[in-house]
Amino acid sequence: MNDTPFSMQDIPGKGKGLIATRPIAQGELILAEKPLFFQSLRHSNATVLAALTSLSDADQRRYFSLANAWKGIHPPPIGIFITNALPCGENDAGKGVNAPKAGIFLDGSRFNSSCQPNVNNYWNEDLQKITFWATSDIASGEELCMCYGDTFKTREDRRRQLQSSFRFVCQCVACSKEGEALRASDERRAAIARLYDEIEASGNIPSLGVREVKMALRLLAEENLLERSVSFCIDAIQFCVSVSDIKNAKAWAKKALEVSILTTGPNSKEVKTMTALMEDVRQHRSFGLLPRAKLSGPET
Numbered sequence: 001m002n003d004t005p006f007s008m009q010d011i012p013g014k015g016k017g018l019i020a021t022r023p024i025a026q027g028e029l030i031l032a033e034k035p036l037f038f039q040s041l042r043h044s045n046a047t048v049l050a051a052l053t054s055l056s057d058a059d060q061r062r063y064f065s066l067a068n069a070w071k072g073i074h075p076p077p078i079g080i081f082i083t084n085a086l087p088c089g090e091n092d093a094g095k096g097v098n099a100p101k102a103g104i105f106l107d108g109s110r111f112n113s114s115c116q117p118n119v120n121n122y123w124n125e126d127l128q129k130i131t132f133w134a135t136s137d138i139a140s141g142e143e144l145c146m147c148y149g150d151t152f153k154t155r156e157d158r159r160r161q162l163q164s165s166f167r168f169v170c171q172c173v174a175c176s177k178e179g180e181a182l183r184a185s186d187e188r189r190a191a192i193a194r195l196y197d198e199i200e201a202s203g204n205i206p207s208l209g210v211r212e213v214k215m216a217l218r219l220l221a222e223e224n225l226l227e228r229s230v231s232f233c234i235d236a237i238q239f240c241v242s243v244s245d246i247k248n249a250k251a252w253a254k255k256a257l258e259v260s261i262l263t264t265g266p267n268s269k270e271v272k273t274m275t276a277l278m279e280d281v282r283q284h285r286s287f288g289l290l291p292r293a294k295l296s297g298p299e300t
């Protein structure tokens, strides 16, 4: 791990984890890494074993030193794979989109999980590398955490999901809230989930859709979930182009672009798409589908 702004350390209750060794600015690239190997969605113990046989002895040893949440339940090769594999491609459980392949990353697999992450993982297809971006300013000594689960759930549901997929009880900053702070956080996340579904159904009422997007963005900001705001901005672009509101469509594309640069890097597919869209929003497939109307742009 040379030239990286973190070191691997023992973290009480979590095994190993990655700790910032200097302040890291929001939008900074923390790590870009090639996979040790990939597996398709249809992996099994046999396919993982086959992939391992083509690795050097040293890499095989590195693989078997990774965490295994499934000791005694699954054979080690597949147990380690499902504990550590990261999606390589678009992955959005809410939209039923699964990345076509997952990879093992010797450093990247050491990020622990937080439901209020300070790191976003993004598979860059052009580079054939997974990249990790700081989604907020991070102090030296802070743990670097990505998110393994669905953040638009209450603590109880998040813990259930993480327990069943990764076999740990999440003690992250969001899950450690108690009393009124926990109640408010649960309510905000459940509201974001409702808005996420309602926005999908608001296609024919764009003014309502944009209002819902703004509400969701306010809640996301309160929960410090910056990286999740891009898909809502993309919905707002769609609402604005559908009624030929070019000015506000561009304003939403600019916001999506700014957040995408911070969370997926300046060379991601999303950044290229948003840049092209800002140059000519008329190219959007929904342009002018509904009668002309004036909507509104982002609040900040």
Ligand SMILES: C[S@@+](CC[C@H](N)C(=O)[O-])C[C@H]1O[C@@H](n2cnc3c(N)ncnc32)[C@H](O)[C@@H]1O
Binding pocket: 013, 014, 015, 016, 017, 066, 067, 068, 069, 083, 084, 109, 110, 111, 112, 113, 114, 166, 167, 168, 169, 170, 171, 172
């Ligand atoms: C991909 S590994 C992460 C690195 C791992 N801690 C290690 O020692 O290599 C996933 C495992 O890390 C642990 N882990 C990750 N996030 C955690 C959290 N928020 N709380 C407790 N354990 C966590 C769990 O044991 C989980 O199955």
